[in-house]
Amino acid sequence: MANIGNAIPEKTIERLSEYRRTLLSCHKQGITHIFSHVLAGIHGITAVQVRRDLMLIGFSSDTKKGYDVKVLIDFISNILDSPQPMNVAVLGMGHLGQAITKYFNGKGLKLRITAAFDVDPAKVGQTIDGIPCYHMDRFEEIAEDLDISLVIVSSPTKVAPSLVLPIINAGIRGVLNFTSTPLNFPQGIVVENYDITTLLEKVAYFVKESEENERGSE
Amino acid sequence: MANIGNAIPEKTIERLSEYRRTLLSCHKQGITHIFSHVLAGIHGITAVQVRRDLMLIGFSSDTKKGYDVKVLIDFISNILDSPQPMNVAVLGMGHLGQAITKYFNGKGLKLRITAAFDVDPAKVGQTIDGIPCYHMDRFEEIAEDLDISLVIVSSPTKVAPSLVLPIINAGIRGVLNFTSTPLNFPQGIVVENYDITTLLEKVAYFVKESEENERGSE
DNA sequence: GGGTGTGAAGCCGTTCACAGCA
DNA sequence: TGCTGTGAACGGCTTCACACCC
Numbered sequence: 471m472a473n474i475g476n477a478i479p480e481k482t483i484e485r486l487s488e489y490r491r492t493l494l495s496c497h498k499q500g501i502t503h504i505f506s507h508v509l510a511g512i513h514g515i516t517a518v519q520v521r522r523d524l525m526l527i528g529f530s531s532d533t534k535k536g537y538d539v540k541v542l543i544d545f546i547s548n549i550l551d552s553p554q555p556m557n558v559a560v561l562g563m564g565h566l567g568q569a570i571t572k573y574f575n576g577k578g579l580k581l582r583i584t585a586a587f588d589v590d591p592a593k594v595g596q597t598i599d600g601i602p603c604y605h606m607d608r609f610e611e612i613a614e615d616l617d618i619s620l621v622i623v624s625s626p627t628k629v630a631p632s633l634v635l636p637i638i639n640a641g642i643r644g645v646l647n648f649t650s651t652p653l654n655f656p657q658g659i660v661v662e663n664y665d666i667t668t669l670l671e672k673v674a675y676f677v678k679e680s681e682e683n684e685r686g687s688e
Numbered sequence: 689m690a691n692i693g694n695a696i697p698e699k700t701i702e703r704l705s706e707y708r709r710t711l712l713s714c715h716k717q718g719i720t721h722i723f724s725h726v727l728a729g730i731h732g733i734t735a736v737q738v739r740r741d742l743m744l745i746g747f748s749s750d751t752k753k754g755y756d757v758k759v760l761i762d763f764i765s766n767i768l769d770s771p772q773p774m775n776v777a778v779l780g781m782g783h784l785g786q787a788i789t790k791y792f793n794g795k796g797l798k799l800r801i802t803a804a805f806d807v808d809p810a811k812v813g814q815t816i817d818g819i820p821c822y823h824m825d826r827f828e829e830i831a832e833d834l835d836i837s838l839v840i841v842s843s844p845t846k847v848a849p850s851l852v853l854p855i856i857n858a859g860i861r862g863v864l865n866f867t868s869t870p871l872n873f874p875q876g877i878v879v880e881n882y883d884i885t886t887l888l889e890k891v892a893y894f895v896k897e898s899e900e901n902e903r904g905s906e
Numbered sequence: 907g908g909g910t911g912t913g914a915a916g917c918c919g920t921t922c923a924c925a926g927c928a
Numbered sequence: 929t930g931c932t933g934t935g936a937a938c939g940g941c942t943t944c945a946c947a948c949c950c
Contacts, residue, residue, distance in 0.1 A: 481941065483893050487886040491868055502924065505909070514872045518943065534909060534950050541839045550889055553885075558888070564788065569783035569842075573868075573884055574828045576842040581892055620892060624787075646888055648766045650709055650791075654732045662887055666791055668705040668878055669777070670864055671768055674799055674838060675701050677862040678770045680841075699919065724932070736921065739932065752928050752931065 476547070481523060482523045488513055490518070494539045497539050505536035533566040559618045561589040561633055562625030563603050570622055571599045584616050606636075613640035623647040696767070700741045706731055707738070708764045715757050717723055769798040777836045780843030781806040781821050784866060788815045788840055802834050824854075831858035841865040843880040 488629075492512050496504060506524075507517035524530070524537070529545050531537045532584075546604050558574075560567045564584045574583050586603040588594060594605045604612050621642050623630055629647040637645060637655070644660040654665050696704075714722060719782050724742075725735035742748070742755070747763050749755045771783050776792075778785045781804045792801050805819040806812060812823045830836075839860050841848055848867040855863060855873070862878040865871050870881050 477737075477856070478942065480859070480890070480894075483890050487889040488847050488883065489871065498746065498853055500908065507909085511872075513870050517910090519941095522912085522942075524935075531910070534897050536909080550893050552892065555890055556895070562858065565783040565787035569787055570884055571805070573901065577885070577887075579885070581888055603717070619890070619895065622888065643899070644891040646891050652706065652710075652731045654730075658898065660891050660892050660898065664882065664887060665709070666707065666788055667795070668702055669882060670799055670840065671705040671751055671797075672698070672701050673862040673864050673880050674770065676698075677837065680876065680878065681861070697919065724929095734921075735932090737919095740920075740934085743933065749932070754931080 475522050478526055484525055485513070485515075485523055486527070486550060487517075489523070489542060490550070492545070492583070493539050493543045494682065497543060502539055503536040504539055504542075508536070509614060528683070530628050547580075553581045555582050556620055557582055557584045557611060557616055557618045558620040558622060559609075559616075560586045560601070560622045560624060561606070561609075562591050562623065562629075563590070563598060564624065564626070566624040567622070570624060571601055582619070583622075585612060585618060587612075606633075609636045610640045613642065617643065620644040620646070622671055623653065625649060636666055696700070696744055700744050701732075701768070703731070703737075703741055704745070704764050704768060706766070707741070708761060710765070711757050711761045715761060720756055721745065721751070721754040721758055722760075726754070727865060765798075773798045773800050774838055775800055775834055775836045777802065777804045777831060777834075778804045778819070778828075778840050778842060779824070779827075779855075780841065780847075781808070781811050781816060782842065784842040784853040785840070786816060788842060789819055793817055799838070801840075803830060803836060805830075814851045824851075828858045832861065838862040838864070841867055841871065843867060847871050 474568050478646075489509060492509065497556065505517075508518040510520045512643060516517040522619055524542075527545070527549050529542065530671060550567060558581055558645070560571055560583055563571075567586060567588075571583055571586065574581070583601055586598060586601045587609050588603055589606050593603045602681070615666045619642065621637060623645060625633065627649040631650045634655065638659070642659065645653065645655060645662070647661060647663045648666065650665045651659060655661050705897060707727060710727065711722070723735075724738040728735040728738045728774050740859060745763070745767050747760065776799055778789055778801055785806075789801055789804065792799070801819055804816060804819045805824045806821055807824050811821045814821050815824050836858070837860065839855060839862075841851060841863060843851065845867040848865065848871060850867045852873065854869055856877070859878065863871065863873060863880070865881045866884065868883045868885060871879060
């Protein structure tokens, strides 16, 4: 039995997260209402897309002044956030791990980075950006103690495969993998692989494409 | 007039980049042939998907021993890579910028990070991981000199909007943006926005979803 | 007029089902 | 038998077109 009228498409979820960040920034600037086409413009999409997304989550505005920023923030948050905060661990506290940690610090999100893991003796035992760094050997034990449910894999690509088993054993539910190895987990664990190289190669390909088209049509 | 039988879907391009990385690793290990279902397994997708992707780029194998790894690498490279290497600049040499630079260093790709830009006096004028770091004020000038065509935006989110104009003026063709502000560019400039927060929030949402479904079906 | 909400159409990407081949 | 290649069906997401409402 499904909980509510759920089944919100993945793309919509991504955009909701983006809308919310924009809305929070509007809210901070004192903007109280926003039109769909303005929100769309900021994100480089169409107004229909915005309205459709809001329709899918059952949001509707009663006014003609656009959407109430504060109300919409709360509505989206109600969709995206868990009732209780989720704890996140960063696996690999190199530059990427530290960059991610800094991103999240003080953002006041429902997702909290509460632990980091590494094997470098210079980092283990330290507190980096306010996050304690433990040795990877102790991952399963500490993940359980701290009730970690999500991990970000920012280790060197070479060691990433060796993290799969500990992650499974620790009962982790979601993985965000930034290494160049696709990681496979059994059903029930949510995984997103984002290889930076692939992202850049994609951009490069479409640049190449558009240049070829320009040349072709002149 | 279109160049070749192009129009390869975006998703396929992403996967081709991923396949290639896997294939390169296979090649290094001395594996000469690979079945579609093996390649699929590594990437957590179906064999049909792999075959369909290869069909779309016009690749076909003549043997029954699976695909020839070396030949396929060259074929994919011919699709993805530009004839001449593309130069990439990193805007923002904080942790994220340095992480990205390290990723690319010595990967021997057709994409080369050839310059970094920052405003921190401690970084400007230095060489970091073999990449010279210039002051952002000199971006337009140096981008032209070094024939930069792609940029990676890894600056703090707050300054990201101020980079848009210099990027346009410098004639940059592709942008990979890792900040939390969506950046909009005029038609003709390829942009990919990848906000790490959004990626994590998406994983968190689907974890929440799957937990609710489990609870619902017990 | 200028905004929102939405059924219906259209497009894109994935999967099915099966033919063909060694 | 076990693999590859592919037309056709399917499903998810986006866009069109238009009704409705200050």
